[in-house]
Amino acid sequence: MPSSLPAVINQVLLERGYSEPVFLAQKQLCLLDVRPQNSRFLIPQREIQQQFLTEEEKTTLNNGGMIPITLMNSEFSENNVTLKKWEVHDMLDGGVTSSYLLIRNGWNQVVLQNGLQPSNIVRLWSCRTPENDMFLVFEVERVQ
Numbered sequence: 534m535p536s537s538l539p540a541v542i543n544q545v546l547l548e549r550g551y552s553e554p555v556f557l558a559q560k561q562l563c564l565l566d567v568r569p570q571n572s573r574f575l576i577p578q579r580e581i582q583q584q585f586l587t588e589e590e591k592t593t594l595n596n597g598g599m600i601p602i603t604l605m606n607s608e609f610s611e612n613n614v615t616l617k618k619w620e621v622h623d624m625l626d627g628g629v630t631s632s633y634l635l636i637r638n639g640w641n642q643v644v645l646q647n648g649l650q651p652s653n654i655v656r657l658w659s660c661r662t663p664e665n666d667m668f669l670v671f672e673v674e675r676v677q
Contacts, residue, residue, distance in 0.1 A: 538670060557669075562651050653673050
């Protein structure tokens with residue numbers, strides 16, 4: 534699992550004045566991540582390797598709010614998406630599992646533009662713009 538972005542992407546982000554990107558997660562896409570009627574990408578919280586939210590953002594998400602995010606692919610195409618926290622209650626043990634969802638406002642467009650398919654592996658990094666807005670970058674590995 535890579536811990537850094539390809540050098541050309543990292544260079545562009547730093548030239549824009551963004552913070553140093555941190556590796557968040559790697560996930561193999563499932564059918565629900567790419568179906569238009571779902572319009573979401575699920576990122577299990579337990580798979581996120583670095584803290585990437587500010588305290589204010591955590592509070593917003595914990596209170597049911599959403600955070601607008603710009604998502605960029607490895608060809609520098611950008612889409613606006615929304616981050617939301619989703620909690621699943623386990624019927625067997627009563628526990629709660631938290632995940633983050635990239636939803637709405639363009640996830641289906643991301644899927645189409647990038648030809649995303651179930652079994653593709655997506656790697657996700659986070660950084661901050663000079664205005665401290667969250668910016669996510671993803672890279673796709675095609676798996677046949």
